[in-house]
Amino acid sequence: MRIYISADLEGIAGVVHGDQCHEGGKDYNRARHWMTQEVNAAVQGALDAGAVDVLVNDAHGSMRNLLYEELHPKATLISGTGKPLQMMEGIDDSFDAVFLIGYHARMGQHGILNHTISGGTVGGVWVNGLEVGETGINSFTAGHFGVPVVLVTGDQCLAAEAQELMPWVKTVAVKRAISRYAAASLPRDEVRDLIRQRAHEAVANLSSAGPLRTQEPVEFRLRFRDTAQADKADILSQVRRQDPLTLAFQATDYLTGVCRLRALIGLGR
Ligand SMILES: [Zn+2]
Known part of the structure; x- marks a missing residue:
């Protein structure tokens, strides 16, 4: 069984401000560490449930955030820019399921650092009339290859957005957004335990999930x-x-x- 993970940063527990999300920003190097830990919990949950191969795509900003030396030793890492499929680079029909880790609500919704692809540029994106954020955009990409998204982690607003789009999806709300720049994050150990557990459940219940598709053209x-x-x-x-x-x-x-x-x-x- 092969699992694909797309990892963003804004939806990681403890992250509440843009300064934590870019190189040179205050606390950025600490946030990278938290991100790597959450991804590792998801990798371990997938392996616990029988996955043999896990591909992790670093999907935030410079796409060089995850700390390779701290990444789960069984995970393969895609990092860097110039990737044709960007946040979903590496996805294809050989995968059984997708996890979206550290994601955030779409532009204009409540939620920590809510935006869609580019906060300064994009006011909204619609696919066949359905307004979607990065969760929807990337889940449709996975769906194009016939692969279901089965786990989404971020704040409670993101969890609701993902469940509305994909009723089968397992979620972990690692923090409760209070405003766009304030949240109550769960205790760190609890975050990692929950992600590992839900990742396991998500992979064990693959039969209840289906790829997200839309009508073409x-x-x-x-x-x-x-x-x-x-x-x-x-x-x-x-x-x-x-x-x-x-x-x-x-x-x-x-x-x-x-x-x-x-x-x-x-x-x-
Ligand atoms: Zn991001």
């Missing part, structure tokens, strides 16, 4: 934070300016669409 909508961003991105044929802030396009399949979405965000940034 797929209609994507991308709302920017300001009109200058939309102006910069509005240069491609096959993309419509739906309103001053919003670009829309249709893609023959989800994967093609999500790559175009990334390109538009890059142009607008």
Whole structure:
């Protein structure tokens, strides 16, 4: 059995501010350590349930956050930028299940450091009319390859967002968001025990999970934070300016669409 893990940083217990999430930021090196510990708990839970191969993709910012020397010795690590599938690089149909660790609520929802892909650029993303954050965007990518997302960890807002989208998914709310920049984090040992347990349960109950899919062709909508961003991105044929802030396009399949979405965000940034 093969398990794929995409690891973000904003949804890790103890993380409440952007300064903890980028190189040079205060406490960034401590947050990287916490992130690695939570990923290790998920890896161990998967192995406990019979997984033989676990691939971990570092999916935050520079994508060089996880501490390799502290990472579970049985896990393979993808890190660095320039990855075609970015937060989901390495996923394919050879995997049995996906875990999203350290994730956060989508832009404009309650939750610690809520945003969608780029906090300064993206106001919202819709897939066939459904508003999605990174959890939805990346779960549809896994679904494109027929792989179900079975475990999602972050704050309680993220847990609710994931369960609404995928009723089968196991979640761990490692912290309770009080505001966008304040949370009550569970005790560290409890966080790791819960992640390990839920990872085990999620893998043991794979038959109750299904891949998240959407109808194709797929209609994507991308709302920017300001009109200058939309102006910069509005240069491609096959993309419509739906309103001053919003670009829309249709893609023959989800994967093609999500790559175009990334390109538009890059142009607008
Ligand atoms: Zn992140």
